[in-house]
Amino acid sequence: MAIICGIELKSSEAIFALIEWEDGEAKYLDTDPKRLQIADDECVVAVQSFLDAFRNFLQDNYIDQIVIKKRNKRGRLSGGAVTFKLEGLIQINGTVPVDFISGQGISAAQRRTPLEIPEEIKRYQEQAYLAAYTWALR
Numbered sequence: 001m002a003i004i005c006g007i008e009l010k011s012s013e014a015i016f017a018l019i020e021w022e023d024g025e026a027k028y029l030d031t032d033p034k035r036l037q038i039a040d041d042e043c044v045v046a047v048q049s050f051l052d053a054f055r056n057f058l059q060d061n062y063i064d065q066i067v068i069k070k071r072n073k074r075g076r077l078s079g080g081a082v083t084f085k086l087e088g089l090i091q092i093n094g095t096v097p098v099d100f101i102s103g104q105g106i107s108a109a110q111r112r113t114p115l116e117i118p119e120e121i122k123r124y125q126e127q128a129y130l131a132a133y134t135w136a137l138r
Contacts, residue, residue, distance in 0.1 A: 002064040006132025009083040013037040017129035021136040028118040031061055041082045051089045058096050066098045067135040069127055101131050109134040
């Protein structure tokens with residue numbers, strides 16, 4: 001059994017969806033918080049506060065793996081600068097391995113193996129859930 005945390009980074013927040021993966025089956029885990037926001041990405045105290053809160057979230061939920069949905073680095077649909085700062089903070093969490101999955105990878109996996117999103121998931125968590133689930137299928 002593994003607890004996988006899917007993350008989508010948007011604007012100045014990290015959106016979470018946790019699944020428990022066992023024997024090829026995923027069970028959604030409803031947790032609080034469902035997202036963490038950085039108050040001011042230019043303030044050292046706020047950045048440290050985000051990292052501390054994220055580390056506590058990992059520890060409190062016994063997370064084994066983090067999967068971040070990739071964002072474009074260039075172009076019209078590229079991720080904002082703050083999301084890349086959040087990504088860096090998540091990567092240096094110090095305890096849980098981090099992997100990435102692309103939006104194209106998620107779409108391809110859904111074409112091969114369509115899945116239903118559990119009703120308990122908030123709409124804003126769907127991409128984070130799909131990232132965790134798709135990564136677990138690999």
